Amino acid sequence: MELLTILNHCHRHRGFVYEHARFGADKTRIDVDVRPRQGSAAVCSGCHQPAPGYDHLPERAFEFIPLWGVLVFLQYRMRRVACRQCGVVVEEVPWSDGKHQLTRAYMLFLARWARKLSWKETAETFHTSWDKVRDAVEYVVEWGLAHRTLAPIRAIGVDEIQYAKGHKYLTLVYQIDQGITRLLWVGKERTIESFWTSSGSAAPRHCTSSTASTSSPK
Numbered sequence: 100m101e102l103l104t105i106l107n108h109c110h111r112h113r114g115f116v117y118e119h120a121r122f123g124a125d126k127t128r129i130d131v132d133v134r135p136r137q138g139s140a141a142v143c144s145g146c147h148q149p150a151p152g153y154d155h156l157p158e159r160a161f162e163f164i165p166l167w168g169v170l171v172f173l174q175y176r177m178r179r180v181a182c183r184q185c186g187v188v189v190e191e192v193p194w195s196d197g198k199h200q201l202t203r204a205y206m207l208f209l210a211r212w213a214r215k216l217s218w219k220e221t222a223e224t225f226h227t228s229w230d231k232v233r234d235a236v237e238y239v240v241e242w243g244l245a246h247r248t249l250a251p252i253r254a255i256g257v258d259e260i261q262y263a264k265g266h267k268y269l270t271l272v273y274q275i276d277q278g279i280t281r282l283l284w285v286g287k288e289r290t291i292e293s294f295w296t297s298s299g300s301a302a303p304r305h306c307t308s309s310t311a312s313t314s315s316p317k
């Protein structure tokens with residue numbers, strides 16, 4: 100079975116095709132070329148509507164889930180579109196949010212493992228960096244926040260993780276209601292007050308940084 104057949108089975112996107120897979124020079128990575136399917140229009144990242152093409156950006160590598168310990172990258176030249184509404188903007192691609200080097204599939208994969216292992220263990224297991232695991236968890240949490248309501252939360256826990264050298268901290272906010280534990284927010288160099296601002300909620304009277312629990316659920 101060929102790698103492209105597996106990719107088409109697990110990670111197929113309308114409007115794009117996998118063209119060619121090859122080892123990188125040192126055989127530690129596999130590069131998979133992606134190109135737009137013939138006749139399929141690019142989608143504007145501003146208004147999410149098809150738009151006429153404008154030009155191409157240089158080829159970019161999007162990191163995918165590693166296979167048998169070998170790093171996998173999707174190689175794609177993103178198109179820019181001339182959208183009547185948004186002007187000249189880069190296209191939207193289904194495998195990436197455009198901001199991260201990691202594909203959505205890889206960020207979901209890492210974030211799922213980061214619920215079972217520590218972030219450090221997750222990074223070591225998949226030969227990636229702690230920063231990428233943090234980005235993945237942050238992405239998934241932000242996606243969750245944008246698609247969920249915070250209304251029923253009755254109890255939160257706040258934890259701080261030190262990272263890098265010096266006094267740099269990540270603030271993690273968990274929902275710790277009975278029967279549910281979920282990570283709600285990851286804040287880099289931010290405070291619990293900015294969690295309430297970013298979530299569009301007012302801090303409850305009985306739940307401020309000084310009164311919130313500082314224990315972190317496992």
Ligand SMILES: [Zn+2]
Pocket residue numbers: 143144145146147148150182183184185186
């Ligand atoms: Zn547009």
